[in-house]
Amino acid sequence: MNLTSLLSISLGAVLVNNFILVQFLGICPFMGVSKKMDTSIGMGVAVIFVMGLASAATWAINEYLLIPLQLEYMQTVAFILVIASLVQLVEMFLQKMIPALYQALGIYLPLITTNCAVLGVALLNVQNDYSFIESVVHGVMGGVGFLVAICLFASVRERVEDCECPKSFEGFPIALISAGLLALAFMGFSGLKVF
């Protein structure tokens, strides 16, 4: 493990293999909370936070519990359990200790307890045989990729909202179309290779 590999993991997670626009994970909050810029930023920050934490926790569970007991095939179930209770715990902790952050993350924190992007990052970490640091970097950067995607999408939607478009496309349909176009644009990164 060296700095270059960490850098390429980060770049991969943010642009090349963007969780939303390339891997199509975590679409629910992507469509649900992207109507306004400020809420989407809140959501993005919460996702960074949870994905980083989940990567760390699931790596530990996998390494010290599942592999020694040869229970790798239980990864998905175990990870869901870990992530859900971890987020609950963090939520309680924040509410008591850092109310300002709790207020800022608001309802987004419980919303992403069972988000597939969060579960996806945990499973991808295992698939790619990442070390602890690599896992955490992958998790945090995956969250940053989510933030980038949802902010871009929110700004697109804010503009589309004010435009006149055919009646049958108003609202959700036009949002889906713009999401598709955004994903197409992100395909441009697929050939990106720095190292």
Next chain:
Amino acid sequence: MNVLYALLVLGVMGAVFGLILAIASKVFAVQTDERLEPITQALPGANCGGCGYTGCAAYAQAIIDGKAEIGLCAAGGNEASHIIADIMGVESAEMERTVALVRCRGYDRQFKGPYDGLQDCVAASKVAGRGPISCKFGCLGFGNCVKACKFGAIDIKDGVAFVDREKCKGCMACAAACPRGLIVPVPYKNEMYVSCASVAAPKISAKVCQNGCIACRKCEKICPVGAVSIQNNLAVIDYTKCESCGLCATVCPRHIIRDVLDHETVEQFKAKLARATELHKREQAMAKAKAAAEQENKN
């Protein structure tokens, strides 16, 4: 054997996490005031933001913290403030109901040219030359206030926003949405209002709109209690003095001082306006004829 392992490990994991969460919920328990719930219930729950807080729950919290007055909720009115005062154990003051008023009836406002921009008041008001319509102060009619109203009390009628006084709760969310600042709170019980906000010079007001205040001071002169005055080229009613006698409305040559109960249509309004203009012309003609007759007599 392996199945047993799996069962055991997951079962134990679940139990441990459950235990941790149970302990955590005790350790990290946050004290909430027991009055918070009933106060939030007493508020209308529209989260209109008229009180200055982000929502009804935030306002309830502010009341408990002693940061906010009880009577700030215009939408809940006296009813809500009585209930909250009971919960908080203090006397509540009667509050006067206020409603929103759009200070424009510029039915005949002209577009300076074709406007293809966003159908949005803020966007339209940013267009060069202070917006696409002829009056710099008038209602743009794209309905930002309609969208802002949580109670469905505002409609665009004949291109101009109009507030339904019965539905209006006085939260003034619409006022914040109006880029022209046309919407103001007025007492519900008062019946006279000035439906213009133009402070342009009388000549310009007269040119751009048939229903603009031309600061002729007729209303100011006729008011028996001195409630109407011309300030900055615009008639203003002092609601602390006004007794809703309606005299000012009868003399206004532009028909911009109106009765709130007067739900006339544009046609009716225009007919009235035409009559007034006709009368005005006749008066002038008679005065001229009289002057001419006097001149002749002298000769």
